[in-house]
Amino acid sequence: DAGVTQSPTHLIKTRGQQVTLRCSPKSGHDTVSWYQQALGQGPQFIFQYYEEEERQRGNFPDRFSGHQFPNYSSELNVNALLLGDSALYLCASSYPLGSDTIYFGEGSWLTVV
C-alpha cells in the first residue's frame, strides 16, 4: 500500500521565482492538507483540500495557493518566493474528511536563495 508520495524531494529556487510541489495521497484518502515546517519548528498548517476545493486555510499569504485534482492528488504553488519560504513542505492525507488521523509524506525540501 503506497503511502503519501511527494515530488520533488529537494529543490533550490531563486527569490522571486515560483514553485510547484506535488502530492499523491495515500490510497483511499480523499483529503489533502499541506504543512510548512521551518527548521527547528513543528509543522504549520497551510490549507486543506477536499472535493477539489480549498476547505480551510491557515495564516499564510495569497502567494500560497493550491489545487486538488479529480484523482485526489494535489499541488502547492508558491509565487514570488522569499528567503523565508525555505522550509520542508509536507503533504498529509486522510479519510474521511475530519478524520483524526493524518499521514504525512516525506516532504519537499525547498531552499530559496
Add this chain to the structure above:
Amino acid sequence: QQPVQSPQAVILREGEDAVINCSSSKALYSVHWYRQKHGEAPVFLMILLKGGEQKGHEKISASFNEKKQQSSLYLTASQLSYSGTYFCGTPEINSGGSNYKLTFGKGTLLTVNP
C-alpha cells in the same frame, strides 16, 4: 494556540526511560503524537482520544488528562531507534464540527546513546 511541550530536549542511554509532556491552554478532545527523524517526515505514533481510547501502533504508551488539558508520552527501555524529535499535535475544529488541522508544539528532541 500552540501546545507547549517539555522538556525541549532529553538525552538518554539505551534502556533508560523518558517522559515527554504536552499541555494546551484550550479544551482538548484528542492529542496526536508524531516522531520525526532528522531529514525525514513526521511519522504517526499515537492518538489519544477523549474518554481514554488510544489508537497507535508503536510500543510506546501515553496518557491524556482531559481536565488538565495535558498528555504525556512514555518511552520505556529506550532503544537507539527512538531518537528523534517528538511532536504533539492538537486538533482544530471547523464550523462544521470536523477536525481539519493539527497545531503542533515545537517538539522535544530525544537522543538515545549506546
